Amino acid sequence: MRHAVSGLGLLLISAGAAAEFSGNIAAEAAIYSESPQFEDQFDDNLTFSFQPKWDGEWNDGDDLWSLELFLRADDKDAGREHADIREALWLHVDGDNEWRIGINTMFWGVTESRHLVDVINQIDRVEGIDGEVKLGQPMIHLKRYQDWGVLDFLLLPGFRERTFQEKEGRLRTPLVVDTDQAEYESSDEERHIDYALRFSQTYGDLDLGISWFKGTSRDPVLLPGFDDKGNPVLTPFYEQMTQAGVDAQLIYEDWIWRLEFIRREAESNDYNAYTAGFEYTFYGIQESVVDLGLLLEYSKDSRPDDEADILNNDVFLGTRFAFNDAQSSEILAGFFIDADNQSRSFRVEGNRRFGTSWKGTLELQTFSDIDPDDLLAALEKDDFVLLEMAYYF
């Protein structure tokens, strides 16, 4: 025991000696152009976030540790005010094996407009509707390199519930999701141990990934219910699911072709879904150093309309301007168009560096011609402009 304690002390000292501190602190102001659709929703909001990270290595880089936190203070939307451990990880490299034990955030997949195969981490929904901000997931993860590909084995103890806006929040469901009433299909509830496997390999210009997941679905089924005061709410129900996924990317000349396909089986539904498309880049347009990328992706879901999610039969059209300047200026613009009912959402985002440590982001989001039956109908009045200034250290 004493050995263990002094061993741990040594570990902390040696790790502490090499600790590096980095991260960012940001202020975000958002203004919504239309009166809210639901009672209590705000018209504008100012919020602050803080994302510090500490990390270090010892044993010549064969052992690494990292701790990354995320905190948001939000004056008006209690649902957005939250803290999360994005990473609290010990990583051990043993030749062709890499062990990751602790909390981690990872990303699988290739398509830009939708992330079907990326199911390890829960989405931090209050941080954005695109699902790219995620909550830290406890895991024991072994990555093994073989000549014929990379294998990932993941054991995922401990489930993270999705975050949702509270009643003051914009970009929410018509009825508030009461996260206190979350229920699970498994009697182990949030302690159910999930597992996942992934194979990935590069074949020349083709990158291929095949993945498999069994455990608690990160996507809750939202069921009607009542809160403790008798108000109608939605309650999240987390099913057990099995999902097989394929993701592929092929680079050919100035084209990048991308595909993600999943088969998901759960109590409520068995279905297939895919997202496929391309990005074509014009390098150095008009004799300048500006690159222009054009993206086209199509998403299809085999579930009936009323059970599918937002991107059930939708086309994504995007452009990406990379200015290749000293400030790393970039503009991304994207349209989602529902092929059934022509509901459209549009987002443009520009960002650049100011000085050496600041980064500014301006974002505009609109929803137009939304079909009353489309899931986007709840967001119809939520057009917004957002400005974020972040200081990096």
Add this chain to the structure above:
Amino acid sequence: MFKLKSLTLLLCITVPAVGMTQSPEQKGLEIAQAAKAYDKGFTDFTANMVMILKNKSGQTSTRLIRIRTLEVEGDGDKSLSIFDEPADVKGTKMLTYSHGLEPDDQWLYLPALKKVKRINSRNKSGPFVGSTFAFEDLGSQEVEKYTYKYLRNEPCGEMDCYVIERYPAYKYSGYTRQIAWIDTEGYRLVKAEFYDRKKSLLKTLTASDFQQYLGHYWRPGLMDMVNHQTGKSTRLEWKDYEFKTGLTDRDFRSQTLKRIK
């Protein structure tokens, strides 16, 4: 007897090559081959790079990038760039497997998304992180990437230089030709001029503060690239060169990008 025969044979082959009949194209190619052969066997190196970007009005911005390069037998080098500054791109990493005439394989790790992204490397002529260096200026210099023409010998500073022209043989280059000044002793690239697709002078590279490592390999301490058409310039300050550090293929895997510090 056998030895003598092969020696005569060898003389028969090599004598014409140094004789009067050698074309400027052959001589240019031989210099490039000799330069590559001179640098062969460095195995791997690591270095820290300070990149200072300067615009027309003299405003500067700085990047700190750590470089790790692994020599690959029979192919282009593998190279990893780790960004430390500016702070908003800290932790961004770029991995390149360079190939001769084939397009390179390239991956980018984006720390904000925690995502490794395979990127299109065809954009050889694009600027590297907003600088006046293009990707093709910083890539591994393989002999077959160009065709050559020897122009002349002339003094370059205290050294004597071969002056050769080289014409990109790979697709998507931003240049029609380059003129390179390469010193005759250690094959140091001390100066290069870059001519754009309209054949006008676009950029000039000057390398200086050379140091010799392991008693053989020369590396510059400073590289200045001036773009004559935009008035922008970029200085690279190379520091802390270390050779034969023991890097292996394992340190250059796309999936290790996330963890590498």
